[in-house]
Amino acid sequence: MPDLTALQGTEASLASHDVDAVFIFILVIAAFFFVLTQGLLIYFAVRYRRKKGEPPAKTPYITGKQWLEVVWIVLPSLLLVGIFAYGVIIFVKMRTPIPGATDVQVTASQFQWSFKYPDGRTYSNELHLAVGKPVKLIMTSRDVIHGLFIPDYRQKQDVLPGRYTYLWLLPKRIGTFDIYCSQYCGTGHSLMRATLTVMGQNDYLAWEQSEKQKQQSAGASPKAKGKALFDSSGCGGCHSIDGSAKVGPTLKGVFGSTVTLADGKQVKADEEYLRESITEPNEQVVKGFQPIMPTFKSTLKDDDIAAIIAYIKTLK
Ligand SMILES: [Cu+2]
The missing domain is CATH 1.10.287 (Helix Hairpins)
Incomplete structure (x- = not known):
């Protein structure tokens, strides 16, 4: 205990x-x-070396000493x-198991971590915990084998598709810590990083409150729904929204732009282009990128896709 x-x-x-x-x-x-x-090795080499002009000595025959x-x-x-x-x-x-631990569902996918709290709030690549409060991570993978590794905690556990693995955490120090993927899981493996933020217990409660409010007030607008789906589906694992380089093309300013495809063709990125890129991602691959994106045809409903497109439109 x-x-x-x-x-x-x-x-x-x-x-x-x-x-x-x-x-x-x-x-x-x-x-x-x-x-x-090593000390004895050096000592013996010096002590018993053959001196200049000395004839080779016969090595003594030593028998056992029980x-x-x-x-x-x-x-x-x-x-x-x-x-x-x-x-x-x-x-x-x-x-x-640490008694009284809160459950957090962890889903790994190429190439991001998603953390889901008991009330349904889901975060991409961000885990917030309160100091001194034990947590049980219930982890699974959507595709290949990943590994959740928190170097500062000296804790690591493989995350596998088709089964749950667990990790019990008890944060003791306030601060931010790195979370890495410890299994080589594909092209974007080295970018598969998340941040663990450990807060004081009061700060944590305040954060939780404001996050719940944000979630409630955002409920209605498609943009907010799109942003939430963007995070929970793991889009941000491969696509940046600030123009920086990741495994997939950035989504900043993509809507309305002209995109050059792998075969040299140029297309206009309108709603239909974005929809097809989500459901049939490898039909029109952007020049300079690999056809590695999984389809979201079965996981996202038409409504969801429309919401994500509404969100992508705002990324200017
Ligand atoms: Cu991974």
Whole structure:
């Protein structure tokens, strides 16, 4: 049972201190034996070298010494068992469910993370948590194998299509932390990054309130619905909205522009062009890009597509 009261440590999360301790334990043992064996190697090489003019000496024939053999078999064996046991204890601790954890659904897809809270709010590449509040990530993938990795938390878990995997987090320090994908999942793998923002408990409640209000007031307009769908469908994983380079073409200013396709043809980006790019993305591929976008024909309804187009129109 983790101690939820002692939260003023410097470590980022419940697991980070423990994992570092195992690492340093192994490092110290390895360093000791490295210095011992290399030191003896150098010492013997100098001490027993053949001096100038000396005839080659006959190497002495040494027979067994039982107690010495027992020592160098038993001692390293005990050390290895110790390393194993220490590792297992920490591993089990990291895998033990933290009571009272809030569920957050995580969906990985090429190439973005989507985080869904119990009230339905969904964020693309952004995870907000309150310090000291345990969270259970329930993770799955829409396509290939990904891996959720938070280096500061020393926690990592593969995310697989067709099954759930879990990760229990207990943030201990306020701040922003990187989330990476740890499995090579395609062209945009290195761009598959998200931000973990850990806030004080009051700040978190205030943030949650304002987000809920935003969601309620935005409900009606197609633009807002389009923006929400854009985020939850993961469009932003491959398409920037600020003109910057990603795996797919930027959507800034795309509406009304003239697009050059891979076969050299030029087309005007109107509503129909955008609709076809969402439902049959590999029919008209933009010059300089790969035909790798999945279709959203079955996941987005006509209404949804219209809303996303309404949103794309606003990206000037
Ligand atoms: Cu990935």
